[in-house]
Amino acid sequence: MSETATTYNPSRYERPSVTVDVVIFTLRNRELHLLLVKRSRWPFEGFWALPGGFIEMHEDLDDAARRELEEETGVRDVYLEQLYTFGEPKRDPRTRVISIAYMALIRADVHQLRVSEESTDVRWFPVRELPQPLAFDHDQITAYALLRLRSKLEYTTLAFQLLPEVFSILELKDTYEQILGEQLDKGNFYRKIKEADVLEETNLTREGRGRPTRLWRFKPERGDKQFVFRWREDRSDDRDSATLLTPTRKEN
Amino acid sequence: MSETATTYNPSRYERPSVTVDVVIFTLRNRELHLLLVKRSRWPFEGFWALPGGFIEMHEDLDDAARRELEEETGVRDVYLEQLYTFGEPKRDPRTRVISIAYMALIRADVHQLRVSEESTDVRWFPVRELPQPLAFDHDQITAYALLRLRSKLEYTTLAFQLLPEVFSILELKDTYEQILGEQLDKGNFYRKIKEADVLEETNLTREGRGRPTRLWRFKPERGDKQFVFRWREDRSDDRDSATLLTPTRKEN
DNA sequence: ATACTTAGTGTATAAAGTACACTATATACC
DNA sequence: GGTATATAGTGTACTTTATACACTAAGTAT
Numbered sequence: 001m002s003e004t005a006t007t008y009n010p011s012r013y014e015r016p017s018v019t020v021d022v023v024i025f026t027l028r029n030r031e032l033h034l035l036l037v038k039r040s041r042w043p044f045e046g047f048w049a050l051p052g053g054f055i056e057m058h059e060d061l062d063d064a065a066r067r068e069l070e071e072e073t074g075v076r077d078v079y080l081e082q083l084y085t086f087g088e089p090k091r092d093p094r095t096r097v098i099s100i101a102y103m104a105l106i107r108a109d110v111h112q113l114r115v116s117e118e119s120t121d122v123r124w125f126p127v128r129e130l131p132q133p134l135a136f137d138h139d140q141i142t143a144y145a146l147l148r149l150r151s152k153l154e155y156t157t158l159a160f161q162l163l164p165e166v167f168s169i170l171e172l173k174d175t176y177e178q179i180l181g182e183q184l185d186k187g188n189f190y191r192k193i194k195e196a197d198v199l200e201e202t203n204l205t206r207e208g209r210g211r212p213t214r215l216w217r218f219k220p221e222r223g224d225k226q227f228v229f230r231w232r233e234d235r236s237d238d239r240d241s242a243t244l245l246t247p248t249r250k251e252n
Numbered sequence: 253m254s255e256t257a258t259t260y261n262p263s264r265y266e267r268p269s270v271t272v273d274v275v276i277f278t279l280r281n282r283e284l285h286l287l288l289v290k291r292s293r294w295p296f297e298g299f300w301a302l303p304g305g306f307i308e309m310h311e312d313l314d315d316a317a318r319r320e321l322e323e324e325t326g327v328r329d330v331y332l333e334q335l336y337t338f339g340e341p342k343r344d345p346r347t348r349v350i351s352i353a354y355m356a357l358i359r360a361d362v363h364q365l366r367v368s369e370e371s372t373d374v375r376w377f378p379v380r381e382l383p384q385p386l387a388f389d390h391d392q393i394t395a396y397a398l399l400r401l402r403s404k405l406e407y408t409t410l411a412f413q414l415l416p417e418v419f420s421i422l423e424l425k426d427t428y429e430q431i432l433g434e435q436l437d438k439g440n441f442y443r444k445i446k447e448a449d450v451l452e453e454t455n456l457t458r459e460g461r462g463r464p465t466r467l468w469r470f471k472p473e474r475g476d477k478q479f480v481f482r483w484r485e486d487r488s489d490d491r492d493s494a495t496l497l498t499p500t501r502k503e504n
Numbered sequence: 505a506t507a508c509t510t511a512g513t514g515t516a517t518a519a520a521g522t523a524c525a526c527t528a529t530a531t532a533c534c
Numbered sequence: 535g536g537t538a539t540a541t542a543g544t545g546t547a548c549t550t551t552a553t554a555c556a557c558t559a560a561g562t563a564t
Binding site for chain 2: 014015016017018055057058059060061082084085087088089096098100
Binding site: 168169170186187190191194208209210211212213214 | 538540541542543545
């Protein structure tokens with residue numbers, strides 16, 4: 001920041017509260033879910049809301065999101081990404097609250113979640129059946145998170161963050177289908193995922209009726225920064241924006 | 253936001269300051285520039301910084317960015333987009349300051365800028381020759397803004413926001429080349445831009461030595477939300493994330 | 505008339521995306 | 535052992551998009 005002409009004097013400024021809200025996604029029996037918390041008091045008493053809370057004074061934004069995530073789910077070390085900052089002056093009727101929205105992806109099968117099935121005030125909801133409306137502007141935030149997740153699925157390896165450590169290629173394909181909401185071709189999917197070279201073979205299988213399912217692991221190299229469905233070399237590993245096609249390229 | 257278990261009590265919380273910083277891009281003689289302000293006091297006295305300032309208590313985030321933009325340049329009604337929120341606890345040595353970064357695109361030729369050429373403390377810098385380092389974490393913010401601009405150029409009509417109201421197709425191509433940093437093929441560019449159907453003919457020309465230059469105007473329909481270099485129909489008009497290719501699609 | 509500049513069109517080739525049929529392999533079950 | 539069944543692929547033809555580059559067309563200045 002850089003206030004331009006005014007003298008710096010913190011006490012002159014009435015300050016907004018700053019919070020983080022986290023959209024926590026996971027797969028539960030092959031369907032995408034997100035975590036909501038039931039509000040127990042005004043405002044929006046009885047409404048479902050995203051988990052979130054105030055940023056502490058000496059805490060990084062990402063750390064605040066991680067802390068909220070852990071408080072709510074008991075889970076650490078998951079994929080976390082800042083989405084957008086929502087600051088409409090009247091979004092919270094109590095006072096001015098600016099909220100920095102995050103998205104987290106967790107592997108339901110690996111991290112055992114603290115969220116109990118019976119809890120009535122903290123629950124996983126399938127994204128296709130969210131209670132409506134949510135508290136505050138959380139409908140907007142969840143819609144945005146879903147959009148971002150769908151987009152990034154197509155040019156990053158985000159999908160792996162939702163799967164258990166080992167998985168089959170058809171499970172991966174199924175994950176893509178669930179989130180993108182469309183059917184993918186099996187043969188083409190095999191080719192693409194193999195060509196992308198992001199899978200590491202395991203010697204594990206899962207046996208059942210037919211041919212045993214081969215299980216794979218996500219190649220951990222390059223810090224989860226490999227891309228799957230696009231080959232353009234010059235894509236920058238920015239925080240969120242996608243580099244797409246370059247129009248009518250010609251060598252200089 | 254939704255603090256989960258704690259009682260809401262604003263006075264309990266020490267609050268960070270919240271500012272907006274704006275990366276203002278424009279084209280000046282065919283080169284991409286951005287606006288910087290020289291700091292006159294501690295911290296980073298004498299360093300160049302992005303224009304920015306505190307968010308007022310009852311002001312929307314976008315409005316704060318717009319206000320800073322207008323204070324610095326005298327320009328209104330330009331393209332404005334939120335980028336990312338930077339909140340590392342020590343980014344400002346004075347106190348905890350969370351900054352919401354914005355990007356603005358302005359047409360140097362249209363809006364007459366208040367920024368005088370002679371001013372020593374407010375200046376346009378070519379993006380390839382920025383002073384280094386900038387104050388605070390502004391190097392990081394400008395790098396991110398450039399990344400976002402380059403990305404979005406390829407799947408949105410953002411480039412038009414940098415051009416004057418009427419322009420030739422070769423000027424448009426030149427803008428793309430400047431920002432993307434690569435040469436594009438003239439013939440293919442003509443075809444693509446025509447096919448995208450985002451240009452409206454004017455009866456204006458600009459005469460010179462050879463055949464007069466035909467001038468065009470950006471089709472204002474659909475609220476600047478048309479896309480140029482990609483044809484996928486299902487791209488959602490979100491705030492920033494890009495929908496790219498869908499892997500191996502098949503009709504359901 | 506010629507040079508010069510913008511404004512295009514034509515076309516061959518390469519690369520990527522898509523649909524769909526087909527083969528291969530390892531297990532369970534009878 | 536044979537058959538059903540599920541995963542795990544391969545083959546291929548076709549379409550769409552991308553790219554390079556040569557070429558034509560048109561209007562103005564000299």
